[in-house]
């Protein structure tokens with residue numbers, strides 16, 4: 001196909017925000033924010049029924065077009081399915097929101113090898129894969145952007161959530177480097193680094209009684225998503241919401257590891273309902 005024909009075909013496509021992990025928690029709240037902003041959405045998660053329900057609720061509430069694709073992003077075929085779904089629905093990825101992630105908690109040696117590898121596959125491999133698939137077109141169009149949902153845990157080593165925190169550090173590093181590479185274009189690469197948010201992710205990892213959930217300020221997904229959307233549209237590189245999270249992110253740069261790693265260990269140790277490790 002000649003360049004003119006492919007440009008014409010591209011012009012018929014509708015720009016969409018691709019949001020991974022959009023059925024609940026922060027992803028669902030981000031989907032609402034992007035819908036409020038008038039964006040067409042492609043929602044991604046594994047649960048087909050949950051996606052269909054979320055898509056119809058958002059479409060009804062905000063009057064935007066919402067498509068969905070059920071796939072497992074922790075395997076390579078999952079990312080193929082996202083590209084196929086865009087093509088099938090006549091969309092292109094104007095924004096990519098890499099939000100889907102899994103968390104496991106506890107001593108590293110007690111966590112299943114398969115679960116640890118799934119964290120790497122979903123939190124890192126899928127992020128790199130989807131970004132590599134869609135960023136070149138954003139640059140060719142000179143518009144759009146990538147919003148990566150990392151965590152304040154990505155700023156430091158975190159005992160008992162070691163692999164998860166390491167994947168979030170990778171995400172922050174990748175995002176900041178790409179933000180530099182796309183500088184001078186109208187494409188944005190941003191990373192948001194939330195502290196604890198009221199979602200099921202902690203209980204699903206068995207960490208609901210860890211001290212960080214109780215003693216650290218907890219934010220709603222809606223408040224987090226509002227801040228992330230606004231500052232993504234503005235083009236901020238690193239979005240850290242909440243003063244305790246900002247102090248943490250700033251402070252760990254200057255405190256020696258011998259101080260902040262034991263502190264993180266105290267906060268993140270898996271405990272029972274009575275606080276016993």
Ligand SMILES: NC(=O)c1ccc[n+]([C@@H]2O[C@H](COP(=O)([O-])OP(=O)(O)OC[C@H]3O[C@@H](n4cnc5c(N)ncnc54)[C@H](OP(=O)(O)O)[C@@H]3O)[C@@H](O)[C@H]2O)c1
Pocket residue numbers: 020021022023024025026027044045046047048050071072073074078098099100101102122149150151152193194195196197198199200201202204
């Ligand atoms: N909650 C917090 O305190 C917190 C703090 C900092 C950062 N974050 C980050 O914020 C993001 C969202 O967290 P959350 O708390 O909202 O999580 P959540 O409530 O557990 O939701 C996770 C979402 O990801 C989807 N998902 C899980 N595995 C998937 C897979 N293999 N393929 C495709 N989709 C998958 C889930 O849907 P299905 O199960 O249907 O696939 C769900 O929609 C994550 O990146 C997390 O690391 C969360």
